[in-house]
Amino acid sequence: MQYDVNNFDFICVSGYGRSGSSACVDLLKEFEYIDGPDKEFRIAKDPYGLLDLELSIVDNWEFIRHNMAINDFLEYCSMLSRKDGTLKRAGKNFSKILSVDFTKESTEYIKRITDFMYFGDTMLNRYYLNALQSFIQRLRSKFGLSNTALMYFACPSEDNFLIETRRYLRKLFENYAKNKKIYKIVLDQAISPTNISKTLRYFGNTKLIIV
Known part of the structure; x- marks a missing residue:
């Protein structure tokens, strides 16, 4: 079977805390063509993540608020990208795990939903x-x-935000799926069980399991 790098989608497993979601993830990874990172991938629901970004630049747009939300999101992505260590700042090392320049892809994503900078x-x-x-x-x-600083002006429509967010998440996992030769990427704690309808949209054609 010839592997198509674009032919993958997500399975998201979530719970309410200590519910055993990681055991469900481990079980799913036993199946052929299914794999996923060994760490929780919480970019959709964490503070300063995608949900907060959408709330600030789409649902509750305000002139200053949206610029701060973008800066907070990029700082959060910087944490997801970098390595952790005893003498280092906290990090999740997703650049290495996913074989991708996480910070670069995040910056490019923001550029695509930004109207201009000033x-x-x-x-x-x-x-x-x-x-x-x-x-x-x-x-x-x-x-x-x-004392001026470079600031963002971003006022995307809901449709454009969703299109670019789905594109962004797929670009983050393209190399991972290709290297693993998998069709299903299983993610632990990617979706908020208390805000399913909002966060599930970001992953496109996705299956959700609540434990």
Whole structure:
């Protein structure tokens, strides 16, 4: 059988905490042409993930809110991408696990749903600064220097957001599916059991198992 890299879809297994979803995932991975990461893949439902992104740039759009939501999402994706370690910041190492540049794909995804970028300034940007950075900004302001930062303007329709989100998730897993020669990718805790209708849409043609 010749493997088609585009011919894969997802099986999502979720539960309400300590429900045994990982055992269900392990059982499914015993079948031919089914495999999945050994870590939970929570990008749809975690804080700063896809659901929060949609709520901010589609459902509850506001001029400043959506830019902050995009920055939070990209920072979250940076955590998913990088390696973990004793002397390192927390990370999930999905770039290595999925054989993909996770940060690059996430940035490209944001570009596709962004109308344009511009230099702007808002007090909200300063909430993220440490004491030294805050002092430098105050000093720059005192001398009349600009504190502008690159900001996003994104106001996608719901349809466009879903199209690009599904494309993004498939691009994240293309190399993984190809390397494993599988047709079903099983994901643990990818869907929120309390918000199924929203998060399930992101994965396209998907089967869901609640444990």
